Amino acid sequence: MELTLTVNGRKVAVDVPTDMLLVDLLRERLGLTGTHVGCDTSQCGACVVHADGVSVKSCTMLAVAAQGSQVTSIEGISGAGGRNSLHPMQQAFHENHGLQCGFCTPGMIMSSIDFANRNAAPTEAEVRHWLEGNMCRCTGYQNIVASILAGTAAMHATGSVEAA
Amino acid sequence: MGNITGIGAAILRKEDKRFITGRGNYVADVKLPGMTYAVFIRSPHAHARLLGIDASAALDMPGVVAVLTGADLKADGVGGIPCGWGITGKDGLPMKEPPHPAMAHGKVRHVGDAVALVVAESVDLARLAADAVVVEYDVLPAVVGVIDALMPGAPAVFEDIPDNLCCDWEIGDRAATDAAFASAAHVAKINLVNNRLIGNPMEPRAAVAQYESSTGRTTLWSTSQFPHVVKLLMGNFVLGIPQHKLRVIAPDVGGGFGVKQFHYAEEAVITWAARRLDVPVKWVSERSEGFVSDAQGRDHVTEAEMALDETGKFLGLRVSTVANMGGYLSTFGPNIPTNLYGPLLAGVYTTPAIYCEVKVVFTNTVPVDAYRGAGRPEATFVLERLVDVAAAQLGMDRVAIRRHNMIPTAAYPYQTPVMMEYDSGDPTGCLDRALALSDWDGFAARRAEAATRGRYRGIGLATYVEACGLAPSRIAGRLGARGGLYESATVRVHATGDVTVLIGTHCHGQGHETTFAQIVSEKLGIPADKIEVVFGDTDKVQFGMGTYGSRSLSVGGSALAKSVDKVILKGRKIAAHLLEAGEPDIEFADGKFSVAGTDRSLKFEEICLAAYIPHNYPLEVLEPGLEEQSFYDPVNFTFPGGAHVAEVEIEADTGTVHLLSYVAVDDIGTVINPMIVAGQLHGGIVQGAGQALCETAVYDDSSGQLLSGSFMDYAMPRADIMPNMKIVTHSTRCTHNDLGVKGCGEVGTIGSPATVMSAVVDALSPLGITHVDMPASPNRIWRAIKAARVAQAAE
Numbered sequence: 001m002e003l004t005l006t007v008n009g010r011k012v013a014v015d016v017p018t019d020m021l022l023v024d025l026l027r028e029r030l031g032l033t034g035t036h037v038g039c040d041t042s043q044c045g046a047c048v049v050h051a052d053g054v055s056v057k058s059c060t061m062l063a064v065a066a067q068g069s070q071v072t073s074i075e076g077i078s079g080a081g082g083r084n085s086l087h088p089m090q091q092a093f094h095e096n097h098g099l100q101c102g103f104c105t106p107g108m109i110m111s112s113i114d115f116a117n118r119n120a121a122p123t124e125a126e127v128r129h130w131l132e133g134n135m136c137r138c139t140g141y142q143n144i145v146a147s148i149l150a151g152t153a154a155m156h157a158t159g160s161v162e163a164a
Numbered sequence: 165m166g167n168i169t170g171i172g173a174a175i176l177r178k179e180d181k182r183f184i185t186g187r188g189n190y191v192a193d194v195k196l197p198g199m200t201y202a203v204f205i206r207s208p209h210a211h212a213r214l215l216g217i218d219a220s221a222a223l224d225m226p227g228v229v230a231v232l233t234g235a236d237l238k239a240d241g242v243g244g245i246p247c248g249w250g251i252t253g254k255d256g257l258p259m260k261e262p263p264h265p266a267m268a269h270g271k272v273r274h275v276g277d278a279v280a281l282v283v284a285e286s287v288d289l290a291r292l293a294a295d296a297v298v299v300e301y302d303v304l305p306a307v308v309g310v311i312d313a314l315m316p317g318a319p320a321v322f323e324d325i326p327d328n329l330c331c332d333w334e335i336g337d338r339a340a341t342d343a344a345f346a347s348a349a350h351v352a353k354i355n356l357v358n359n360r361l362i363g364n365p366m367e368p369r370a371a372v373a374q375y376e377s378s379t380g381r382t383t384l385w386s387t388s389q390f391p392h393v394v395k396l397l398m399g400n401f402v403l404g405i406p407q408h409k410l411r412v413i414a415p416d417v418g419g420g421f422g423v424k425q426f427h428y429a430e431e432a433v434i435t436w437a438a439r440r441l442d443v444p445v446k447w448v449s450e451r452s453e454g455f456v457s458d459a460q461g462r463d464h465v466t467e468a469e470m471a472l473d474e475t476g477k478f479l480g481l482r483v484s485t486v487a488n489m490g491g492y493l494s495t496f497g498p499n500i501p502t503n504l505y506g507p508l509l510a511g512v513y514t515t516p517a518i519y520c521e522v523k524v525v526f527t528n529t530v531p532v533d534a535y536r537g538a539g540r541p542e543a544t545f546v547l548e549r550l551v552d553v554a555a556a557q558l559g560m561d562r563v564a565i566r567r568h569n570m571i572p573t574a575a576y577p578y579q580t581p582v583m584m585e586y587d588s589g590d591p592t593g594c595l596d597r598a599l600a601l602s603d604w605d606g607f608a609a610r611r612a613e614a615a616t617r618g619r620y621r622g623i624g625l626a627t628y629v630e631a632c633g634l635a636p637s638r639i640a641g642r643l644g645a646r647g648g649l650y651e652s653a654t655v656r657v658h659a660t661g662d663v664t665v666l667i668g669t670h671c672h673g674q675g676h677e678t679t680f681a682q683i684v685s686e687k688l689g690i691p692a693d694k695i696e697v698v699f700g701d702t703d704k705v706q707f708g709m710g711t712y713g714s715r716s717l718s719v720g721g722s723a724l725a726k727s728v729d730k731v732i733l734k735g736r737k738i739a740a741h742l743l744e745a746g747e748p749d750i751e752f753a754d755g756k757f758s759v760a761g762t763d764r765s766l767k768f769e770e771i772c773l774a775a776y777i778p779h780n781y782p783l784e785v786l787e788p789g790l791e792e793q794s795f796y797d798p799v800n801f802t803f804p805g806g807a808h809v810a811e812v813e814i815e816a817d818t819g820t821v822h823l824l825s826y827v828a829v830d831d832i833g834t835v836i837n838p839m840i841v842a843g844q845l846h847g848g849i850v851q852g853a854g855q856a857l858c859e860t861a862v863y864d865d866s867s868g869q870l871l872s873g874s875f876m877d878y879a880m881p882r883a884d885i886m887p888n889m890k891i892v893t894h895s896t897r898c899t900h901n902d903l904g905v906k907g908c909g910e911v912g913t914i915g916s917p918a919t920v921m922s923a924v925v926d927a928l929s930p931l932g933i934t935h936v937d938m939p940a941s942p943n944r945i946w947r948a949i950k951a952a953r954v955a956q957a958a959e
């Protein structure tokens with residue numbers, strides 16, 4: 001099926017089978033391998049991207065369901081403040097040691113940005129609850145929670161919050 | 165002047181940027197021209213005779229390249245997967261070591277045992293074709309539990325091993341221990357299960373292989389913690405590929421925890437298929453496939469008893485364990501419940517007599533091997549649970565009984581009765597700080613307050629000692645290791661003074677690109693951003709044993725430090741020549757070579773340039789260039805240790821356990837980067853808390869089906885498992901390596917199951933409960949509470 005959508009700000013027109021998953025479109029067709037696959041039961045969150053500004057599990061969404069949508073993956077969030085600039089949430093993960101092996105990280109960051117868009121001043125407990133759909137086996141979550149709290153504050157301070 | 169990127173600095177990680185921007189390069193991301201895709205067909209039965217495989221329909225499907233089976237492997241002369249450890253039993257005979265074919269022929273021995281490989285032009289086509297392959301089985305009775313496997317008449321996993329016993333192993337002095345029990349005033353006993361775990365690194369395993377017929381070279385990309393060892397084992401023992409024609413690359417790897425430190429059959433099968441078919445072949449495990457093909461961890465059934473005198477002094481410890489190996493011997497399998505378990509049973513106590521016997525048993529389950537901690541969490545769990553039980557029995561305080569038996573700090577180095585000589589440690593210091601940080605003394609008030617809310621509140625503690633960096637090779641060889649246990653590092657100093665480190669360890673989240681750069685930065689006085697750390701590619705890095713057993717810093721870091729010292733030594737010779745001084749007069753500090761007592765000096769960069777442009781250079785006595793290599797074989801293990809405290813509340817009506825606080829005080833030797841150390845502790849503690857509270861692998865006893873075969877059924881710890889932990893290091897230096905380092909990758913997982921369970925049992929102690937097995941799931945705790953109340957009511 002002919003599919004047109006916007007991926008990381010670029011218009012894309014592709015012919016895809018109707019049963020293709022969004023994650024396979026991103027990884028296999030578009031070469032955007034920052035989005036990961038960590039499970040087959042829609043639970044780990046390694047595959048989280050944004051569709052029209054809202055976090056979705058790209059392993060659980062058909063590519064054709066993104067017809068006409070704005071899809072953003074981890075590769076598409078940096079650079080707003082110049083070529084080498086990081087998104088405030090990326091910066092927060094770096095500064096708070098919010099990643100070890102990095103495999104869960106793209107999904108964590110994409111999920112966290114959506115969380116920050118919805119919450120101006122979250123508590124630690126709210127962050128931990130939000131992360132129900134994102135697993136990390138390395139960090140024990142403590143520094144991920146710290147990263148999200150810091151990244152959320154930074155997003156609100158720098159005006160990089162998007163209305164969902 | 166302190167070096168701001170040197171040892172002890174909490175600098176941010178050099179490797180982060182590629183991961184936070186989605187530019188990591190994992191095996192699943194590898195794409196080659198003409199690549200084909202493979203899926204494994206796996207046995208749905210735990211134990212069955214393989215009657216036949218009919219692939220004709222699949223082979224007729226468009227886009228299908230091949231269907232390969234165990235018979236094809238056999239016809240091509242492919243060898244079985246070797247075991248890396250051969251242990252010896254009580255009787256002096258070697259363990260039983262049955263063949264481990266890379267794909268089953270004759271029989272399947274666990275659910276998930278691979279029987280065929282389908283190769284096609286896409287993953288989807290390969291999956292469709294796999295569904296069209298007809299495999300005929302004659303299903304046999306299966307055996308799952310270790311106690312069942314030892315029963316007379318149990319199904320035999322291997323026909324020629326009718327009792328399923330791989331090895332009956334022992335350590336310690338049986339007679340001395342029996343004598344201690346004979347004279348004891350008290351004997352405390354415990355029977356416990358250390359539940360089976362599934363490691364589940366977030367990145368599933370994967371392999372890509374390519375054969376270039378024009379050069380005869382083969383390349384394997386694998387999610388491995390030890391690419392050089394895979395190259396040696398697979399090339400030499402399985403596929404017969406000469407070492408100089410084989411390259412193994414383990415690029416970015418998404419977590420390991422031991423699960424990726426074995427040579428797996430899939431690596432060999434994918435490589436063999438790529439060579440046989442002369443096309444690149446890619447396989448990426450699905451998560452549910454990983455549940456039945458990644459080696460699993462723990463799975464012990466244990467009886468233990470402690471002999472004590474009337475004051476509560478430990479006189480003797482007797483432990484009898486049955487450990488599950490699963491359906492085949494994995495790379496380190498037999499070593500984990502024996503050499504990495506028995507020798508740890510002394511813990512931090514002065515128990516004079518210890519005897520431990522371990523029956524290592526085959527069952528129709530996924531092979532069991534090392535998982536973060538590997539043997540040491542099991543030993544700690546046995547010992548610390550037993551100490552708690554003894555304290556309760558003697559009416560002693562849990563802290564007091566530990567203090568009464570702890571090895572005094574002044575007694576180090578300390579020889580235990582079970583092989584180990586601890587070089588350094590301060591167990592009472594760790595304990596004191598853990599008690600203070602957790603407000604142990606104020607607990608009674610918190611318990612009383614919780615009781616007003618209808619909750620049982622408990623506090624628990626555990627001490628531990630761990631053995632990292634298994635060594636030296638000579639001893640390991642005597643214990644059954646079939647490989648060396650050294651590490652190698654090359655320091656390549658460029659003409660400009662920038663440095664590339666090539667090291668044989670492998671990083672899959674531990675931050676080595678930063679930590680190792682800090683060691684070089686400290687010694688050479690150059691900033692860490694002038695240092696690049698390379699690992700994970702056998703064509704680039706000389707050799708290495710990889711990363712497991714918390715060995716990277718203590719063994720790999722020590723090799724690196726030696727290489728840097730050699731660079732400095734050569735630099736001094738060059739400086740002596742250029743500064744026209746005697747070599748003994750040359751000092752090196754803050755990145756400068758100077759003549760002692762003068763203001764004459766040369767910068768490190770100037771020496772590097774002279775080494776590569778040797779116009780004014782002592783060529784008659786010194787080679788140009790500046791690159792040094794070391795292979796370091798340690799003289800002993802390193803022994804981190806510590807004390808952890810946890811506090812829980814239990815809902816009486818639901819059995820739900822809330823983990824409310826966690827304090828860890830750990831002696832890990834010199835700390836290179838405290839930020840990274842804290843991260844390792846956080847992750848390790850949560851993995852251990854996962855075992856204590858939620859994780860467990862469950863097999864159906866009669867069919868051998870894995871019932872907890874996905875994240876729907878296997879409860880992984882989520883972000884709400886516990887609040888923030890307090891992590892403190894309380895270090896003594898390791899006395900036998902120059903850096904004074906011990907290792908920190910596993911300590912969290914070693915201390916936390918015993919700590920959390922001590923708190924859970926303490927919470928339930930008013931009900932007369934003295935032990936519960938892991939995991940302390942709501943269901944299990946609710947039942948325990950109910951049974952205890954019924955028992956109390958009956959009294």
Ligand code: FES
Binds near residue numbers: 037
């Ligand atoms: S891959 Fe695990 S939730 Fe999408």
Ligand code: FES
Binds near residue numbers: 100101102103138418
């Ligand atoms: S950093 Fe490894 S899984 Fe989260």
